Amino acid sequence: MKIFLFFCLGLLIGYLIGRRILRRKRRRNQTVSKDYFIGLNYLLSEQPDKAVDVFIRMLEVDSDTIEMHFALGSLFRRRGETDRAIRIHQNLLTRANLDKILRVEILMELGCDYMAAGVHDRAERLFQEVVEAGKPHRVAALYYLLDIYEREKDWQAALTVAQQLQEQGENVSHRIAQYYCELVEESRQRLSLSEIKNYLDLAVKAAPNSIRSKSLIAKYIDQTDTSEALTSQEGHYQCEHCGYSGKKLTWQCPSCRRWETIKPKNSEN
Numbered sequence: 265m266k267i268f269l270f271f272c273l274g275l276l277i278g279y280l281i282g283r284r285i286l287r288r289k290r291r292r293n294q295t296v297s298k299d300y301f302i303g304l305n306y307l308l309s310e311q312p313d314k315a316v317d318v319f320i321r322m323l324e325v326d327s328d329t330i331e332m333h334f335a336l337g338s339l340f341r342r343r344g345e346t347d348r349a350i351r352i353h354q355n356l357l358t359r360a361n362l363d364k365i366l367r368v369e370i371l372m373e374l375g376c377d378y379m380a381a382g383v384h385d386r387a388e389r390l391f392q393e394v395v396e397a398g399k400p401h402r403v404a405a406l407y408y409l410l411d412i413y414e415r416e417k418d419w420q421a422a423l424t425v426a427q428q429l430q431e432q433g434e435n436v437s438h439r440i441a442q443y444y445c446e447l448v449e450e451s452r453q454r455l456s457l458s459e460i461k462n463y464l465d466l467a468v469k470a471a472p473n474s475i476r477s478k479s480l481i482a483k484y485i486d487q488t489d490t491s492e493a494l495t496s497q498e499g500h501y502q503c504e505h506c507g508y509s510g511k512k513l514t515w516q517c518p519s520c521r522r523w524e525t526i527k528p529k530n531s532e533n
């Protein structure tokens with residue numbers, strides 16, 4: 265709540281400064297400032313839907329307020345009010361004569377809204393459109409796509425996106441290794457021994473230090489299972505990165521989503 269009030273205060277200060285500058289430049293339309301205060305009032309009196317209506321209406325009057333709409337949209341998203349964030353960003357998209365860069369920025373925001381709402385297929389389409397548009401948001405959109413495919417366990421799609429990221433100069437080789445390992449574990453019954461070996465070789469090539477690919481090679485190729493060494497007797501595991509603890513050994517941390525950070529918890533601790 266405190267953050268929200270600070271945000272409103274920020275809006276007000278921003279408005280007052282902006283008004284002084286604009287006053288000098290040209291005479292403003294009176295309805296803008298009136299709407300602005302009506303909107304602020306609704307926000308402060310915890311009537312966000314009415315506030316959203318006012319701010320959306322305001323945009324038709326004055327396109328200078330676009331930054332404020334972005335701020336408002338991401339504020340609602342952070343508060344978990346994704347419906348309102350989507351309404352604000354969706355409305356921005358419908359504006360006529362939107363320039364190309366701005367359009368991509370709105371698509372990006374909308375993608376994040378749908379991601380936060382857990383609607384992955386909508387988010388996926390939006391991020392794909394951002395990737396096609398090219399710079400400057402291509403890399404960020406590719407990372408979102410990677411996150412989506414990991415969550416959906418679509419390892420082939422994740423590999424394709426990871427490859428694109430590598431081409432953009434990003435280093436995601438440790439994730440590529442995990443995707444090959446996932447492919448092996450997921451379809452081990454359907455794969456021939458040479459296919460398994462091929463995937464694991466690619467995994468080792470991508471990330472030579474991955475414990476997982478080594479343990480899979482030992483298990484399926486050399487037939488010397490070493491997985492017991494990774495198992496904690498008490499069944500307590502902890503993520504080295506974020507501290508998440510659980511009773512199951514998973515290769516990807518369910519909390520911070522990093523790979524190979526979950527280790528058996530030491531019983532002496």
Ligand SMILES: [Zn+2]
Pocket residue numbers: 503504505506507508517518519520521522525
């Ligand atoms: Zn973690």
